[in-house]
Amino acid sequence: KTKLDGVPTVIDWHADKPRPAEASNKGGDVLFSLPVSASKGLKALVQRAQASSFMVVLAAYGIMLARWTNTNSVLVGSSYANRRPDTKDLIGYFLNILPLRIDCLEKLTFVDLVLQVRDTVKESLSNADVPFQRLVDIVGAERAPGTNPLIQAGITLDERDWFPEIKLEGCTGNIQPLMAHLGTAKMDLTLGYVPPNDSAPEMLFGLQYNTDIFEAHTAESMADSLQAIMMAAFAAPDTPVMELPMMKDDEKTLILTKFQGPKDTSFFTAQPVHYQIEAVAEKMPKQIALLSHTGQEMTFQEFNEAANQLAHHFMELGVGPDVPVGMMVERGCDLIVGILAALKAGGAYLPLDPSYPEDRLAGMVQDASAPVVLVQRMNLERCRDMMAAAAATAPEGAPKDVKFVVVDDFWGSLASKYPKTNPTPRAKPHNLVYIIFTSGSTGR
Template sequence: MSDNRPKRPLFDSRMKTERDYWLKRLGGEPVPTGVHPDFERAGAGARRPGRLEVAVPDELRERLMRLTNGAPLLVYAAVLAGLQVCLSRHARSTTVIAGSPAPRAAEPNALAILSEVDERTPFRQLLLDVRATLDEAYANASYPFGRVVRDLGLTAAVDRCPLFDVALAHEALHAPLPELNNDITITLRPSGDALVCDVDYHAGLFHGSTVEAFVRHLLTLTSAALADVDRPVGELDMTNVAERQQLLVDWNDTRRDYPHDRAVHELFEEQTAATPDAPAVVCGSEVITYEQLNRRANRLAHRLRALGAGPEVCVGICLERSPELIVGMLAVLKAGGVYVPLDTEYPRERLAFMLEDTRARLLLTREEFVGLLPAGDARVVRVEEAGAGDELSDQNPPAGASADNLVYVMYTSGSTGEPKGVAVTHRGVVRLVKSANYVRLGPGEVVLQFATTAFDASTFEVWGALLNGACLAVAPPPPLGLEELGAFVRGAGVTTLWLTAGLFHQVAEGGLGDFRGVRQLLAGGDVLSAPHVRRALEAVPSLALINGYGPTECTTFACCHVMRAAGEVGSAVPIGRPITNTDVYVLDVGMRPAPVGVVGELYIGGPGLARGYVNRPELTAERFVPHQFSKEPGARLYRTGDAVRYLHDGTIEFIGRGDRQVKVRGFRVELGEVEAALLQCPGVRDTVVTARADQSGDKTLTAYLVADEGATLMPQEVRAHMEQRLPAYMLPTDYLFLPELPLNRNGKVDRARLPAPERNRRDPSERFVAPRTETERRVAEVWCEVLGLDAVGVNDNFFRLGGHSLLATKVMTRLREIFEVELSLGHIFETPTVAELAALVERSTATAGAVAGGGIERVPRGEEDLAQVLAELSRLSEVEVQSLLAQEGLGADGTSVNE
């Protein structure tokens, strides 16, 4: 029997109307908005169902009844409006999308409900907008969700719904929601006179406590909204009184007595009086007692004061790691001055800016560095001569600077094209190292001094030791490789040390054989790898491993997380809790406390805050804002720009940067400063710089450039221009030349449309010459393998192709394995092209024997082999050893946070 009913077209006019609605409503770049997961989405695996039930408080249920008379659609709209506000807070976005099932009268389907949440909008208006959006969505509920996704050009991932993370349903109103792999689904269910929330969630992504807290925050906010529907949504609170007490007061109970009215040098002099014969500084066979160090610093201080040093007067210090450096720093402070660390590896133009910006009156250095430094107004004081002479007193100079005066100025990358000088006071340093609750400092401790003084880890090292009666073990001057460092740590009996995250990862990979006497290991400057932390704690059970976080503007550390057992380390390493006499707050865009689990910006307060930026009052006012939670007149908070969230135990988890600041090889880099330097290059009309992870996971910079009309940009000229203006860590690895920068519909650079760098970094103006011999071919293969390139010519320069110190180490290691010849790291600096290096190999093999056959194979390396490889790093400079190499350890992922 035939079916004479009319057939519905596969795509009739109604379906077209509905499709047009969804494309218009969701067009652009829709992004799922939800709760930040507790576990990495990539490692969550197959969905593991979790379920919990949360009762709607009676107060909210009664307010819903008064507003809606219990009508399911109205109840649902009110809670959905509250959900959109919550999602806006979690995603830190004004555009949010929640999921909704289709109404029961329709076929089962999923609807994406998009709302624009302006914090100034009264909740009443948002509720009306949400209700209107629901009416429109329900009128277009027949168009399949899968087609919406396809028509929008979105990728339907198997582990995540492409349009929304959180869905809300009402049992009496909606058909079942199709299985879409969204993270959380909340179903409102009447139960007698009560109303409950049945919550289904992905247990592979979330702790149940995180999801429960999210639902309770939704209910708290919705109740506050219904109590006063005319309040702007930005004023609605997700936390109750008890939570605010916990966030603002209990978790900031860090106040302890410390000598807040004393200057750094005064506390050193007090320590000298207490332990005059105790070792203060050791370096190799040289041992300097507290009394000897004090007298040497006094003589130099009297000379500096006679030359004009005094309170708020800046004195540049350009010295290598040595006892003389410690004497110089202490002498500047005793003279009442402010020390400004200068790194000789920086371009002369950058050093000149620092000296001019600080109006440095004196420049303390050695004869060997004078020729490297820019000519300027600062009077050069040679350390070899300055402290000599019987006429100089070795007694303490009269009191000069006070706790409120500046102690040093350190420069970090600046977004406007110039580095910014962070001006730190004596009180900030004293708060860091006295009455500390994150580390044990005192007589009997031996603290390693390894960090360059241009980074504020040296602040902890030097003054943490010398203001507490400990011994400062000054590592030999560069070059110094990891093998030599380990030998020094073991030989000097170091008990406490600071390592950058990258260097810590290297040490953990190597087995920590030389570090078994260390009791306290602080690491930071980047995200710590949890597997490496566990490995270290398993290798040295007596070790306390401390994750230290803090920007330069807050004097080295603001938060620390102490770990003593591998079993207590989760999938990520938190940055911990505020250290002594430090306030930290996680605030949303409205400067309200973000509840536990909600991502916000980290703000830091307390006496550790810097005075501000040198000669940058506008930037100081922008980053140092009034402390709204303090009763102390003039108290301030520093806006870090770091996205973080509180965990349920009160520790803080670092999520990422909220601006265009990145970490490259452990250095803080403002992409805007790199762009500003590029725009100064003749012929460059427009540019944008991005940070990308290379094949090993390390961050590299890519510069996109647009030439002026009629101009021709040559890669080698742009590189040369940049090398004269920026430190090596700020130089782009890749330069891509475009006719125009791609823009989005808002007229901003569309970074998603910027092309990825090609696997060929050769300068197109240079003629490509393919390898001609077997040795050249195999050397080129190693370069391609290590640099991630498709082809390398015999005249290509390793460092022009994006190579740097650690990659050079890998190349030389592979060549030793293949050719079975002795090659040092220095050879690649001396012979940086394939042709030159291959010729060196052939000369070496002619002496050592025949070249080994076979292709390039990865050879396993043991601990001793790795140590031998890393020992080659002894040829590197201060910056390369302490920064470039250290920050590129295996496992480092390049995210920042401490200077």
């Protein structure tokens, strides 16, 4: 119970279709394999971590699940064939489901995660005699209609060594397993894995998905993400788990060439956009970066330095990773500088169109839990009044004391107090960049 404490017992898939009250158990399969080069990387990682290939694949699968569902902890079920003393004399096939917890923490490298998974699997095997149904009761897992309790994602292993060698007169050979389309799904998502061996060095996979909630293209995208994670992780296991790519190289090239046009894909890195602007400001500081409809111009150097000063002020006010900053600024250079400053501070930006009604703007600030709002002096009193009125009826957890940064005053007297140098990097590629509210999503 302690091991499973705090982990979500129902996965929020953000699925394509609403889950029916009664599961049909209909499914689809995405079949794929990894090349021999990946098998070599897997073998080296297995030796380094003193783990099995199953544990390594399980770690990669956990990363894919965590990043697709936007959570740090996931439960994956693995079947375990074992007879307890009370069933040793019974005829039949006895399986127990082992819930395996995977915590994809930001600080972990892939090899760190493999070590965590290795220890988790060993610990679970030592308690494999506990019936799954008893675990469900002990944890108090939510029983949602149409879904399995506690475990909605699974993994299975089919060892090639289980298949016998064929000996016929005049020829020799062996039986190799093949992944097949079964048309069923016992869980929402199940990864089938056939490890490589000397006679068949390719790894085989089958991602079985529940067609009640997933479309085929979504399952195919999940499979592509898993392939990208495994290829990168097996080649560079010291990469932080949150920096492993979710797209394969051919997908990146397709997006950047066919969909966008550039011939050079070398700039496609995991660096946030403000790092790219800093690099351009260093290479071509005098080139024009911004030109507003009023005729105001800013070079890349001016743009970057202004954003740096404002970013240092935002950081002083508590802005950091995943902290949104409201932008109630008319379109122009100040708005773009403000957005870049929020990103440099490690935060995210929340556009607030001054033409919107006060209650809608206040609701956006509260719903996003934005503690800071950048505002022009002409809108300051209006902004204060609307936030004061909204605070009286604000739900628990909404910011009560929003700080206002008046952009006119900042450039007039405050900017000189802050350095023009780039702030120490704070945001990572997986951190929040912006929050957008649409009328469809809020109903207001």
